[in-house]
Every structure is written in C-alpha cells, then in structure tokens.
Amino acid sequence: MNQTVKHLVDPNDFTVEEINQVIDLGLKIHSNPAQYARLCEGKILGPLFYEPSTRTRLSFESAMLRLGGQVLGFSDANTSAVKKGESLADTVRVLDDYCDALVMRHPMEGAPKLASEYSTVPVINGGDGGHQHPTQTLTDLISIKYYKGHISNLKIAICGDLLFGRTVHSLLKTLSRFENITFYLISPPELKIPKHLKDYLLDTYDVSISEFTDLEDCIEEADILYMTRIQKERFLNEEEYMRLKDSYILTRDKLSEAKSDLMVLHPLPRVNEIHYDVDRDPRAKYFEQAAFGVYVRMALISILLEVADHA
Amino acid sequence: MLKVTGIQKGIVIDHIAKGNGIKIFEKLNLAKVNYPVVLLINVSSQKLGQKDIIKIQDNVDIDFTMLGLIDPKATVNIIEDEKIVSKMSLEIPKEVTGLFQCKNPRCVTSVDDYAVPKFTRVENGKIQYRCNYCEELTEYKL
Ligand SMILES: [Zn+2]
Numbered sequence: 001m002n003q004t005v006k007h008l009v010d011p012n013d014f015t016v017e018e019i020n021q022v023i024d025l026g027l028k029i030h031s032n033p034a035q036y037a038r039l040c041e042g043k044i045l046g047p048l049f050y051e052p053s054t055r056t057r058l059s060f061e062s063a064m065l066r067l068g069g070q071v072l073g074f075s076d077a078n079t080s081a082v083k084k085g086e087s088l089a090d091t092v093r094v095l096d097d098y099c100d101a102l103v104m105r106h107p108m109e110g111a112p113k114l115a116s117e118y119s120t121v122p123v124i125n126g127g128d129g130g131h132q133h134p135t136q137t138l139t140d141l142i143s144i145k146y147y148k149g150h151i152s153n154l155k156i157a158i159c160g161d162l163l164f165g166r167t168v169h170s171l172l173k174t175l176s177r178f179e180n181i182t183f184y185l186i187s188p189p190e191l192k193i194p195k196h197l198k199d200y201l202l203d204t205y206d207v208s209i210s211e212f213t214d215l216e217d218c219i220e221e222a223d224i225l226y227m228t229r230i231q232k233e234r235f236l237n238e239e240e241y242m243r244l245k246d247s248y249i250l251t252r253d254k255l256s257e258a259k260s261d262l263m264v265l266h267p268l269p270r271v272n273e274i275h276y277d278v279d280r281d282p283r284a285k286y287f288e289q290a291a292f293g294v295y296v297r298m299a300l301i302s303i304l305l306e307v308a309d310h311a
Numbered sequence: 312m313l314k315v316t317g318i319q320k321g322i323v324i325d326h327i328a329k330g331n332g333i334k335i336f337e338k339l340n341l342a343k344v345n346y347p348v349v350l351l352i353n354v355s356s357q358k359l360g361q362k363d364i365i366k367i368q369d370n371v372d373i374d375f376t377m378l379g380l381i382d383p384k385a386t387v388n389i390i391e392d393e394k395i396v397s398k399m400s401l402e403i404p405k406e407v408t409g410l411f412q413c414k415n416p417r418c419v420t421s422v423d424d425y426a427v428p429k430f431t432r433v434e435n436g437k438i439q440y441r442c443n444y445c446e447e448l449t450e451y452k453l
Contacts, residue, residue, distance in 0.1 A: 087425040110419040110444025114426045129417045131445055196448045199435070 006304055007116040009125045011134045011174040018303075019174065023142045023151075025299035025308060030146075030292065033066065036311050039302050040069030046099030047073035048091070048115075049126070050106040055268065056126050056135075059290075060103050063297035072099060089118040096121045101304055104128075122304040130164040136267050137170040138300060139293035143285060144224065146292065147263055152179040155221055159186040159248060160228030160273065162193040167267040168228060169197060176205040183209045184218040188244050190236050214247045220257045225250070227266045227273050227286075251275045255283065265289050318347075321368040323388040323395075324378065329353060331382045332363025338377055338410075346370050376404040380451060405432045407440060407451075415447035 007013055014022070029036050045064040047057050052075055061071045073095075088106075092115045095102060101122045104112045109129035116123040127133040144151050156175065162168050162185055172193065175181050185193060192198075192211060201207055212218050219225065230248050232241060249272060250264065266274060266286040278284050302308040327335060332352050341348045347368040356362040367373065371389055378385060379401040387399040409427045413420050420428040420442070430440030430449065439448045 087423050088419070089423075089425040106419070107417070108419040108422055109415060109417045109447075110426070110442065111423075113444050114419050114423060118425075128419075129445070131417075194447075196441070196446065200446075 005116075005120060005122055007112075007119075007123045008134050008300065008304070009112045009116050009123060010132055011137055011170050013134075016177050019138070019141065022138055022296060022299045022303055023145050025303065026138075026142045026292065026296035027146060029298050030295040033295075036067060036298065036302070038068040039307050039311055040064060040067035040305060043067075043069040043100045043305055043307070044098065045069055045071050045073075045301060046095055046102045047071060047075065047126070048095065048102055048104045048106075049073065049075045050077040050104070050111070052076050053105050053127060055290075056105060057103075059293045060124075060126065060135075060297055060301075062294050063301055066294065067298055067301060069100075069301070073103075088114050091115075092118045092123075101301060124300065124304070127166055130166050130169075132170045132173070133166040133267075134170050134174070135297060135300065136167045136293075137174045138296045139289060140167075140171055140226070140265060140267075141174065142292045142296040143265060143289040144263065146288075147285060148223070151175070152181070154178075154180075154223045155182045155184065156224045156226060157184040157186060157215075157218055157222035158226045158228070159215055159250075160230045161191045161234055162187040162228075163191040164234070165228050168193070168226075171226065172197065172201060176201050176207040181207055183207065184212060184222060185209060186212045186215050186218065186248075188213060188230075188234075188240055190240075191230065191234055213244060215250070215254065216247065216257070219254060220259070222258065222262060224263045224265060225258070227264065227270075229269075229271055229273055249273055249275060250278055252277050252281060255281055258283070317393055318366050318368045318390055319393055320391050321346075321366065321389075322371050322373065323390060324365040324367075325362070325386045325388060326356070326359060327363040327365065327382050327385045328359065329361045329363060331385070332365060335363075335365060335378065335381050335385075338381060339373055341365070341367070344370070375399075375401065376407060377410055379404045380407060380410060403432065403438060406430070407432075411449065411451060413442040413445060413447060414449040415442065415445050418442060418445040418447065420444055 064071050096119045103124045103126045105126040106128050109131035111128050112125035262283045264284045336350050349366040351364040353361045383401045383403045388395045389397045407430045413428050420426040429443040433439045438451050
C-alpha cells in the first residue's frame with residue numbers, strides 16, 4: 001500500500017483549502033487555457049470505466065487532451081481485458097505502471113477506495129454506485145464560485161432522488177464543510193437522503209438541513225436549485241408518484257416564485273425534470289456547469305500529477 | 312462441582328456471559344488449534360449467576376478485538392507460572408477488520424475477495440460500524 005500518493009476518492013480526501021486550490025486553478029485555466037495546453041505533455045491518464053458513462057469519461061479525456069496529455073483505458077468492463085473475477089487490486093497493480101493517474105467509474109460502492117489502496121499513482125473516483133462522485137462536486141462548486149463569487153452563506157435546494165444520487169451525496173458532504181450553508185432537500189419520502197449520511201452531516205458539521213416533499217415549499221428561499229433525475233420506478237407508491245411527479249419538474253412558471261439571482265444546476269443528463277423552456281431563463285446554468293467540468297478536471301489532474309506550478 | 316485444573320501458562324477468559332463461550336470458541340477457531348483448550352459452560356458465578364470460561368494453554372496471542380466485540384464484559388487473565396500476571400478488561404473495539412460483512416449489497420467488499428471489510432465504530436449509543444469503503448452502517452450481531 002502506498003500512503004503518500006494523493007487520491008480523490010472521497011470528497012473528504014481534500015481539505016477545504018485544497019478544494020479551493022483546485023477551483024481557483026480551474027478558473028485560471030478557464031480564463032487562459034492556452035497557458036496550460038502543454039502542462040501534461042508526456043503524461044497518460046487511465047480511465048477505467050467498469051460501467052459506461054460517456055459524459056464523465058469524455059469530460060476527463062477532454063481535460064487530459066487539453067492539457068497536452070494522452071489517455072489509455074477502457075470504457076466498458078465487458079469489452080476490456082478486465083474479466084470478471086479478477087480482483088480490482090490486481091488490475092490496478094498492472095495498470096498503474098501504464099498510466100500516471102487513474103480515473104475509476106465502478107458500479108460497486110467503495111471500489112475506487114479499494115483501488116487507491118493498491119495504486120502507486122493517484123486514483124480519482126469517477127462515480128461509485130450510489131455512493132460518491134467527487135469530481136461532479138468540483139464541477140458544481142467551480143460553477144457556484146464563478147457565478148456567485150463565493151461558496152458560503154448559501155441556501156441550496158436539492159431536488160430529486162436523494163437516496164441513490166451519488167452526485168447529491170458528494171455535494172452534501174463537501175458543501176457542509178463550507179461556511180453558513182443551509183440545505184433544503186426535496187424528495188419523495190421513499191427517496192430521502194440515507195439516514196447514515198444525514199446523521200453524519202448533522203453530527204459532524206454546523207449545517208442546517210430541512211426536508212420537503214414539494215419543490216414549491218422552498219423554491220423562493222433558495223440561492224441555488226440543484227435538480228437531479230428522478231425515475232418513476234424508484235417510487236414504491238403509484239399514488240404518491242401521481243401526486244408528486246409535477247412537483248419535481250421545473251418549469252418557467254415555477255421559477256417565477258424564485259429569486260432573480262437563483263442558479264439552476266443539474267449534473268446532466270436531464271430527462272424531463274427541467275422543462276426545455278427553462279433553458280432560455282438566464283438563471284439556467286447547467287450547460288455552463290458542464291463546460292466548467294472540463295476546466296476543473298484539468299485543474300485536478302495537474303494538481304494530482306504535481307505539474308500545476310509548471311504553467 | 313466439576314474440577315478443572317488451572318493452567319501453567321496461557322490465558323483465562325473469565326466472566327463470559329452464559330452462551331457466549333461457544334461463540335467465542337468458534338470465532339477464535341479454537342477447535343482447530345494444537346494446544347490445550349478448555350471450554351467451561353454454565354459455571355456458577357456470584358456476579359452473573361452462570362457464566363462461561365475459556366482456558367487456553369501456552370498461547371497468549373488471541374484476537375482481543377474479536378473478544379471485545381462478542382463480549383466486552385468478559386475479563387482476560389494472563390497466566391505465567393500458574394499465577395495471574397496481568398488482568399485485562401475488554402472494550403468494544405473502535406476499529407474492526409474482517410470480522411463481519413458489510414450489510415450493503417452494493418459494497419465492493421461483497422464481491423471482491425481482496426476487499427477485506429473494515430469498519431470504524433460510530434459513537435451513537437448503539438454498536439454500529441461505518442464501512443470504510445461504502446460508509447453504510449452495519450450493526451454488529453453474532
Ligand atoms: Zn461497505
């Protein structure tokens with residue numbers, strides 16, 4: 001095991017100061033990308049995608065290519081050399097010799113953590129089951145910092161599947177460490193955040209959490225509205241679904257109740273939870289958010305590869 | 312009363328709650344060792360009414376974490392030259408490795424042989440452990 005290599009497996013692997021460093025570097029790269037275009041020349045990033053996720057993988061690959069580096073990995077465990085039955089530990093001990101950093105997407109929760117215990121190069125969690133997705137959180141935070149100028153004193157409404165939504169779990173765990181954060185959590189009763197996570201946040205951080213079933217009950221208070229996808233199959237109760245389904249679809253009409261400087265975010269892909277007519281509202285920032293995902297990943301990769309100072 | 316002679320050198324695990332003796336015996340794999348072991352059950356006790364006792368000769372290297380998990384109220388006496396040279400009280404362990412499974416079916420420890428389940432105790436009044444991999448809470452039950 002290698003304890004000295006820096007990984008980003010769990011949001012808590014980075015201190016608030018380190019998170020701010022990544023975000024600030026991401027913003028610098030965003031304003032002057034040319035200066036960073038050869039930063040990772042001669043370096044290889046290894047995307048190990050045990051389940052397909054085109055968006056996350058392409059965001060990482062774009063980030064590495066824009067830094068002048070190269071990528072070498074796989075995008076589906078079934079079509080790769082990684083056969084079922086081989087321990088992740090073995091795979092990682094081979095691939096860490098081929099690459100300078102690894103990005104892992106895996107259906108099993110805790111898989112990137114296991115990989116990090118055996119890897120001699122940095123491991124980045126690209127999403128593990130319903131657990132965590134820390135680079136989506138960096139994407140969310142850089143967007144907030146860019147548009148709000150700060151990541152503190154914010155009321156953040158998070159809506160959708162809060163039980164299985166790993167982007168939500170990472171966001172909650174990370175934002176709770178910033179100052180004066182209030183969460184409004186909107187979900188059907190079946191899809192509230194896991195109790196262990198709620199207990200952990202309330203026991204560990206000075207954070208306020210209120211839970212709602214209807215979006216209308218808190219939308220006018222929010223500085224940020226973070227929408228996530230909610231699948232009909234997730235509801236246990238058909239009646240409850242019929243009652244609530246419209247509550248979780250954001251429309252221009254609903255936005256009329258909201259603050260004029262609200263930011264609407266979404267980790268994408270969207271299905272129908274944000275009506276297309278919201279796209280024209282200046283408060284809709286989810287496509288800009290996706291673009292920032294590349295810049296913040298560029299920052300993360302250069303910091304983990306210890307080349308950030310060479311620009 | 313049944314008479315069992317003392318041991319010369321080794322460990323006596325005393326004040327085991329009635330019924331836990333056999334569980335400790337099994338969990339410590341004492342049926343498979345090659346040194347003398349005695350398991351006494353339903354021994355009368357002033358403190359407990361009835362208790363179980365385990366005496367292990369020659370070996371003092373047992374898993375105290377496991378013992379603390381099964382029966383934190385048991386006491387451990389280390390014996391040398393037929394005398395108790397130290398008495399230890401047990402604690403419910405803060406860290407546990409590999410002694411039970413994570414309850415989360417989506418946890419990597421449930422599919423990967425290399426991933427030994429590791430847990431950290433949560434201070435919430437119950438005996439609950441947070442998985443170091445998936446963070447789900449598992450309540451320890453024998
Ligand atoms: Zn687990």
